[in-house]
Amino acid sequence: xxxxxxxxxxxxVAAGGNRSFRGxxxxxxxxxxxxxxxxxxxxxWLGAPRIALKVRQPINxxxxxxxxxxxxxxxxxxxxxxxxxxxxxxxxxxxxSGRWDEQDTDLTTEFRPGQTGQFRLRLSLEDFIASSSSATxxxxxxxxxxPVLVEIYTNTLDAGLLVGTFVVLLMGSGIFCWYEYAPKRExxxxxxxxxxxxxxESFADQATLKVSFGARYEQPDHPVRTLPxxxxxxxxxxxxxxxxxxxxxxxxxxxxxxLNAFQIGEDDRGFRGEQAVYLRLKSAKRLRIxxxxxxxxxxRVIELERLQLTVTELxxxxxxxxxxxxx
Numbered sequence: 001x002x003x004x005x006x007x008x009x010x011x012x013v014a015a016g017g018n019r020s021f022r023g024x025x026x027x028x029x030x031x032x033x034x035x036x037x038x039x040x041x042x043x044x045w046l047g048a049p050r051i052a053l054k055v056r057q058p059i060n061x062x063x064x065x066x067x068x069x070x071x072x073x074x075x076x077x078x079x080x081x082x083x084x085x086x087x088x089x090x091x092x093x094x095x096x097s098g099r100w101d102e103q104d105t106d107l108t109t110e111f112r113p114g115q116t117g118q119f120r121l122r123l124s125l126e127d128f129i130a131s132s133s134s135a136t137x138x139x140x141x142x143x144x145x146x147p148v149l150v151e152i153y154t155n156t157l158d159a160g161l162l163v164g165t166f167v168v169l170l171m172g173s174g175i176f177c178w179y180e181y182a183p184k185r186e187x188x189x190x191x192x193x194x195x196x197x198x199x200x201e202s203f204a205d206q207a208t209l210k211v212s213f214g215a216r217y218e219q220p221d222h223p224v225r226t227l228p229x230x231x232x233x234x235x236x237x238x239x240x241x242x243x244x245x246x247x248x249x250x251x252x253x254x255x256x257x258x259l260n261a262f263q264i265g266e267d268d269r270g271f272r273g274e275q276a277v278y279l280r281l282k283s284a285k286r287l288r289i290x291x292x293x294x295x296x297x298x299x300r301v302i303e304l305e306r307l308q309l310t311v312t313e314l315x316x317x318x319x320x321x322x323x324x325x326x327x
Contacts (some may be wrong), residue, residue: 018153018154018155019151019152019153019154020039020040020049020152020153020154021036021037021039021150021151021152022149022150022151022152023036023037023149023150024147024148024149024150025121025123025147025148025150026145026146026147026148027065027123027124027125027145027146027147027148028125028144028145029125029128029144029145029146031124031125031126032124033122033123033124034122034123034124035070035120035121035122035123036120036121036122036123036150037120038072038118038119038120039118039119039120039152040116040117040118040119041111041113041116041117041119041152041154042113042116042154043112043113043114043115043116048110048111048112048155049110049111049112049113049152049153049154049155050108050109050110050152050153051067051069051107051108051109051110051111051121051150051152052106052107052108052150052151052152052153053065053067053106053107053108053123053148053149053150053151054105054106054107054148054149054151055084055105055106055107055146055147055148055149056105056146056147056148056149057084057085057086057103057105057146058086058130058146059086059087059088059101060086060087060088060130061085061086061128061129061130062083062084062085062086062127062128062129063083063084063085063125063126063127063128063129063146064081064082064083064084064125064126064127065081065082065084065107065123065124065125065126065146065148066079066081066123066124066125066126067079067080067081067082067107067121067122067123068121068122068123069111069119069120069121069122070119070120070121070122071113071117071118071119072117072118072119076122077111077113077119078109078111080107080109082107083104084103084104084105084107085103085104085105086101086102086103086104086105087101087102087103088100088101088102121150123148125146128144128146185312185313186310186311186312186313187199187201187310187311187312188308188309188310188311189308189309189310190306190307190308190309191306191307192305192306194307195292195293195294195295195304195307196290196291196292196293196307197213197290197291197292197307197308197309198288198289198290198291198309199288199289199290199309199311200286200287200288200289201286201287201311202284202285202286202287203281203284203285203286203287203313204281204284205281205282205283205284206280206281206282207280207281207284207313208278208279208280208313208314208315208323209278209279209280209281209311209312209313209314210276210277210278210279210310210311210312210314211240211276211277211278211279211289211309211310211311212274212275212276212277212308212309212310212311212312213238213240213255213257213274213275213276213291213307213308213309213310214257214272214273214274214275214307214308215236215238215257215259215272215273215293215304215306215307215308216270216271216272216304216305216306216307216308217234217236217259217270217271217272217296217297217302217303217304217305218264218268218269218270218271218302218303218305219268219269219270219301219302219303220296220300220302220303223300223301224299224300224301225301227269227301227302231261232260232261233258233259233260233261233271234258234259234271234297234298234302235256235257235258235259236256236257236258236259236273236293236294236297237254237255237256237257237293237294238254238255238256238257238275238291238292238293239252239253239254239255239290239291239292239293240252240253240254240255240277240289240290240291241253241289241290242279242287242288242289242290242326243287243288243290244285244286244287244288245285245286245288250287250326251279251324251326255275255277257273257274257275257293258273258275259271259272259273260272260273270302270305271302274308277324278322278323278324279323279324279325279326280323280324280325280326281326282325282326285326287326289309289311291307291309293307
């Protein structure tokens with residue numbers, strides 16, 4: 001399931017789009033308009049081109065930047081503006097001091113053109129003002145320029161919307177799977193002493209059943225022989241039988257249950273295993289399901305501690321194991 005965690009990151013990368021143009025324009029303080037080199041914008045259904053401008057604002061200045069998008073007929077198809085600024089200084093508190101630098105110098109917008117074509121940006125500068133906390137704001141000297149970095153990205157997507165949509169879809173998929181594969185009801189029977197367990201219950205037509213059985217064995221207090229430390233598994237024979245309400249045998253067979261070693265305290269070891277069989281009924285029936293295991297294995301090297309039988313009626317099953325049909 002780790003691959004699911006990588007999807008939002010991949011979506012964020014895809015949302016950034018591909019940079020198709022990069023250039024820098026120096027805007028004079030006189031307000032004269034400057035035009036970028038031509039770049040192409042494509043019409044498409046996936047995402048929208050993003051126009052990103054970064055004003056290289058000098059310290060303690062503010063400005064008003066006008067932006068117009070021109071098509072190949074020199075017509076204005078989009079226009080916007082923004083007040084940009086940058087302030088810096090020194091702070092003092094409790095005998096300590098440091099520098100601070102704050103700014104708002106980014107201009108970003110997304111635009112989907114009506115058709116593919118060549119476009120340019122026309123930029124101009126207004127109210128380029130130098131300010132200071134210790135002096136009255138004043139217009140910058142004539143001849144000053146303000147550099148602006150221009151970047152165009154194609155096929156950009158809304159990152160927040162992408163991640164939000166992914167989360168909603170993931171939640172919806174989880175709810176769907178819960179309704180599709182969640183058990184309708186579970187009937188559990190277990191004991192610590194019996195070598196056989198049986199469960200009788202009525203099931204509807206076309207019911208899907210999961211029959212799980214598990215066994216746990218431990219070394220007896222006085223074993224007939226010492227169990228080698230290298231011994232990690234046992235094979236346990238299991239008898240599984242299913243009959244209907246009239247005693248007719250619908251399924252009868254022997255399974256081999258693999259028991260794996262586990263530690264009990266510091267010195268003792270036990271062996272346990274679990275297995276499942278998936279069944280489908282062709283018609284409504286009352287079934288008696290029975291499992292049986294030996295009381296001990298390999299001449300009382302290990303003895304039965306617990307046998308468990310679980311029968312679950314499923315809505316559906318995600319298991320890759322084939323379903324066995326019961327007449």
